[in-house]
Amino acid sequence: MPEGHSVHRIARQFARHFVGDPVRVSSPQGRFADGAALIDGRTMTDSKAVGKQMFLEFDDALWLRVHLGIYGAWDFSGSITQDATQRSAGGRMGQTNQRGTDPDAPDARTTVVGEYEASLSSIGAPRRTRLRMAEAEKESALDDAALAAFPPEPVGQVRVRLLTDRAVADLRGPTACEVLDAAGVQRVIDALGPDPLVDDADAGEERMLARIRGRRVPIGLLLMDQSVVSGIGNVYRAEILFRARLDPHVTGAALPDDVIRDLWRDWRYLLGVGVETGQMLTMDGLDEEGQRAALRNRADRHWVYKREGLPCRICRTNIALEIAAGRKLYWCPSCQS
DNA sequence: TCCACATGGTAAA
């Protein structure tokens, strides 16, 4: 799934394109028919993300909680201008692999970016077309999409469809999808560690510190634990630890407080970059050529993630890989020791 | 063309 940055971007899209409108809610796949009936026809009143969880509020304080897991995806369609479609197809959407397997693709497993926001209410004659980047990239698909009726037929196993007069969002393959009342939402949020985009910077720092300090668990596992800190996934985990030159196996108890505080601050920084760019950019401090290479080639984008057996960019030691709690953990045995 | 794998959490065993 997208790590925390993408979930915040999706929540933002709902805030801009759905909040304030009555929503028809259905489950074309059928597996969410009961839940859909609970909120069908209500107006969406809020949209927010905490870590990798997203919450959409409807009238009468009913909330839809969604967690995408690895396979989950939202596809947005709606009324946009020709201009925006061309821009997205030829510009920053030039990457492939929008869905599923490529954490470095812009907005992996999601579609809509901020550029659409202005175009939705301006410039040119609105036309009905797909917003989905993967479709927009393919010329034939673009032509087909431009001619397609709104709303498009659901494709594949669509667990939930949210439909307004101007936009539609299809959800596939989520790990979690349920309707909660306000107390239920609060219980979920209370079980989560701090999110730099939700919690006050200092309070969040103290919360994360309190949840790591004294723990006899490797920091490489603690950073992935959503009750310790929210939104970090396997990519950010590996990269944050390298940036801190920290051995993933060191326990929380062995870490000085200021090192833990620096981890929070770096996550806060990286999440901000991720939400603004839609990409997991973790190698700042590159010279111009390095930046160009990173944008050109996904393999040049990270310090250690998916670089096992390749020389460390700093010390040339081979990047190591091990399975930790069932997930791949990458690190430099020399720099991070 | 086919198959293993992937940014993850949950629930069952």
Add this chain to the structure above:
DNA sequence: TTACCCTGTGGAC
């Protein structure tokens, strides 16, 4: 610890 959610990709063939 394992299966599952259920899709898309990349590499093997």
